[in-house]
Amino acid sequence: MDIYLDYAATAPIRAQVLAAMMPALKEIFGNPDSSHGFGRKAAALVTDARDRIADLLGVKPSEVYFTAGGTEADNWAVRGLGRGNAVVSATEHAAVLSALPFRGGKTCAVDEDGIIDLTNLQGTMSEDVGLLAVMSVNNEVGTIQPVAALAALAHAHEACFFSDCVQAACSQDLREILRHADAIALSAHKLGGPKGVGALVVKKGVSIRPLIAGGEQERGLRGGTLNVAGIVGFAEALALATAEREQYCAHTARLRDLFEARVLAGLGGEVAVDGSNRAPNISHMTFARGGSHLLDLLDLKGVAASGGAACSAHASQPSHVLMAMGRSSADALRGVRFSFGRETTEEEARFAADTVVSCLTR
Numbered sequence: 001m002d003i004y005l006d007y008a009a010t011a012p013i014r015a016q017v018l019a020a021m022m023p024a025l026k027e028i029f030g031n032p033d034s035s036h037g038f039g040r041k042a043a044a045l046v047t048d049a050r051d052r053i054a055d056l057l058g059v060k061p062s063e064v065y066f067t068a069g070g071t072e073a074d075n076w077a078v079r080g081l082g083r084g085n086a087v088v089s090a091t092e093h094a095a096v097l098s099a100l101p102f103r104g105g106k107t108c109a110v111d112e113d114g115i116i117d118l119t120n121l122q123g124t125m126s127e128d129v130g131l132l133a134v135m136s137v138n139n140e141v142g143t144i145q146p147v148a149a150l151a152a153l154a155h156a157h158e159a160c161f162f163s164d165c166v167q168a169a170c171s172q173d174l175r176e177i178l179r180h181a182d183a184i185a186l187s188a189h190k191l192g193g194p195k196g197v198g199a200l201v202v203k204k205g206v207s208i209r210p211l212i213a214g215g216e217q218e219r220g221l222r223g224g225t226l227n228v229a230g231i232v233g234f235a236e237a238l239a240l241a242t243a244e245r246e247q248y249c250a251h252t253a254r255l256r257d258l259f260e261a262r263v264l265a266g267l268g269g270e271v272a273v274d275g276s277n278r279a280p281n282i283s284h285m286t287f288a289r290g291g292s293h294l295l296d297l298l299d300l301k302g303v304a305a306s307g308g309a310a311c312s313a314h315a316s317q318p319s320h321v322l323m324a325m326g327r328s329s330a331d332a333l334r335g336v337r338f339s340f341g342r343e344t345t346e347e348e349a350r351f352a353a354d355t356v357v358s359c360l361t362r
Helices: 015-025 037-058 070-080 119-122 147-156 173-181 228-243 244-271 293-300 320-324 347-360
Strands: 062-065 085-089 105-108 129-133 160-164 183-187 198-202 271-272 282-287 335-339
Touching: 015 228, 037 062, 037 173, 037 228, 062 070, 070 105, 070 129, 070 173, 070 183, 070 198, 105 119, 119 147, 129 147, 147 160, 147 173, 160 335, 228 244, 244 271, 244 282, 244 347, 293 335, 293 347
Parallel strands: 085 105, 085 129, 129 160, 160 183
Antiparallel strands: 062 198, 183 198, 271 282, 282 335
8 A cells, every 4th residue: 555645745636626727738828928819818817817816815816926836935035025134933944944045134933842932033023124934834843823923023013924825725724814914925736736836925015026037927026938727727726725624624633633643552652743733734753763764664665754845855954843943953853744635544544653653663
């Protein structure tokens, strides 16, 4: 049995999404910026998708900027939103942390569960800070951050609040997040959409500097021919995820809890569940004998999991998220992330848990 428990890295493309994309992959192939009929048909698909995404998010179509994915959207936000320096949480995705030196700024601490320390954050919000960036759901341990309080603190200091919602889109109410945030980042492939397309949503009145020169696409802020089929698929995937969110949360939470209970029963003090106030689809566990060796054993047994973010899967460094949560560098090398999806079954969750236990007790 081959079991996929790495939905936080990517989800399989859904049949409805692929079907929605087919016209743009076949007969409607024109460049959406061309003025002839072929181009106008492609442009109409983009317009319809942008309108649909905006309606789902409760924003204006002009506030939706398409990107090549979440990493690009994160980079654009950190480099281009607002004025002055930035403050970001120490557990942000590498796309945010790696972009910070281009902007200038500092990181803010989190507690042992990965929740941002509001008292510490208050002390970092100096007059030169124009942007606060904190992800809504952590991509490694699943911690849900207090978005409303964070946005209120940022606005009290006349700073913008940006939240990476790439990992949040399946389980969190994005409309509610956008009631508070000035900008969010999204990525289609986490939702069962295609890879290589995402969005930066920026509310009207929030200043944003251009990202890519050389074209007038996206109101002159992000040049380059638009990925028409990807954008259409993105809209369909977001619509499905929004409609199914409650069912998805109940399903993944039930399987995650079953999986964790079975692993804890089999290993006892040899394993600890990381984080609190977590998204329902993510289980991050630190094993006394975990790390890359355990991941290799699981892979050989047909269970796909990860040591954290897929973009850093080939690195041998300790998890910066666990280190920020106060773990030792040794412990930060022994974490494994199991993430569940719409397609995961109870049989798979049980088998995967039993496989984890057998790998560490044989």
